[in-house]
Amino acid sequence: MSEALRVEDVHTYYGDSYVLQGVSLRVASGQLVTVLGRNGVGKTTLIRSVVGFTPPRSGRVWVHGEDVTRWPSHRIARLGIGLVPQGRRIFPSLNVEENLTVAARGKNGWTLDRVYEVFPRLRERARHRGAKLSGGEQQMLAIGRALMTNPTLLLMDEPSEGLAPKLVLELAHALLQLKERGLSILMVEQNLPLALRLADYVYVISKGTVVFEGRADELREAEDVRQRYLGV
Ligand SMILES: Nc1ncnc2c1ncn2[C@@H]1O[C@H](COP(=O)(O)OP(=O)(O)OP(=O)(O)O)[C@@H](O)[C@H]1O
Numbered sequence: 001m002s003e004a005l006r007v008e009d010v011h012t013y014y015g016d017s018y019v020l021q022g023v024s025l026r027v028a029s030g031q032l033v034t035v036l037g038r039n040g041v042g043k044t045t046l047i048r049s050v051v052g053f054t055p056p057r058s059g060r061v062w063v064h065g066e067d068v069t070r071w072p073s074h075r076i077a078r079l080g081i082g083l084v085p086q087g088r089r090i091f092p093s094l095n096v097e098e099n100l101t102v103a104a105r106g107k108n109g110w111t112l113d114r115v116y117e118v119f120p121r122l123r124e125r126a127r128h129r130g131a132k133l134s135g136g137e138q139q140m141l142a143i144g145r146a147l148m149t150n151p152t153l154l155l156m157d158e159p160s161e162g163l164a165p166k167l168v169l170e171l172a173h174a175l176l177q178l179k180e181r182g183l184s185i186l187m188v189e190q191n192l193p194l195a196l197r198l199a200d201y202v203y204v205i206s207k208g209t210v211v212f213e214g215r216a217d218e219l220r221e222a223e224d225v226r227q228r229y230l231g232v
């Protein structure tokens with residue numbers, strides 16, 4: 001099976017602060033892989049390491065089989081990475097349709113209509129400014145924007161953060177559709193039920209290292225891991 005992403009023994013620092021202490025993981029093409037962990041364990045740092053914002057001090061990163069470890073971020077992005085950053089950075093002064101349109105890259109694939117099919121709520125809000133959207137709608141818009149870049153690998157940083165349970169369900173439904181369309185997805189989360197529902201494979205990190213990996217059903221059974229590292 002071909003690989004969308006491989007991270008091997010990555011060590012990442014902020015100055016003297018040693019955050020990722022040897023993380024390895026992989027996302028096979030078409031898989032949805034989740035990285036779970038509590039606040040401050042290094043989830044965002046992992047994404048920053050993959051896209052080159054905070055390059056690893058040692059270890060390697062491959063995207064679609066290319067060793068991108070020392071590449072600048074703009075070059076890594078061109079391999080087809082769609083990034084949905086933590087805290088959903090959308091343009092507050094642009095309306096939904098404008099937010100989506102400015103992100104469009106490439107002629108094939110994702111269009112406004114296709115994004116609206118996955119997120120019907122965004123079609124209803126097409127003329128509303130970003131600032132007027134609810135948290136859940138902003139999150140859908142942030143994902144829609146990433147899709148408009150026609151990614152082959154989607155990186156999502158805590159998409160369910162701060163969403164009401166009903167919107168988490170809507171989000172889950174949309175993410176399943178993306179998975180069915182064959183998109184490769186790495187999703188960083190704290191929401192265990194969401195991860196268990198969607199993920200083909202799950203990693204749990206604590207203090208910058210992987211403390212568990214397995215299929216969703218294996219994590220469901222691993223009560224000690226859930227209690228110790230996720231508090232549930
Ligand atoms: N720019 C930075 N400079 C210095 N330290 C940082 C920086 N960003 C994060 N850290 C530290 O690195 C560690 C990991 O942070 P990171 O943001 O990767 O965690 P996280 O798992 O994404 O947490 P959360 O669930 O709260 O988003 C934390 O101790 C954090 O304080």
Ligand SMILES: [Mg+2]
Pocket residue numbers: 043044045086157
């Ligand atoms: Mg984070």
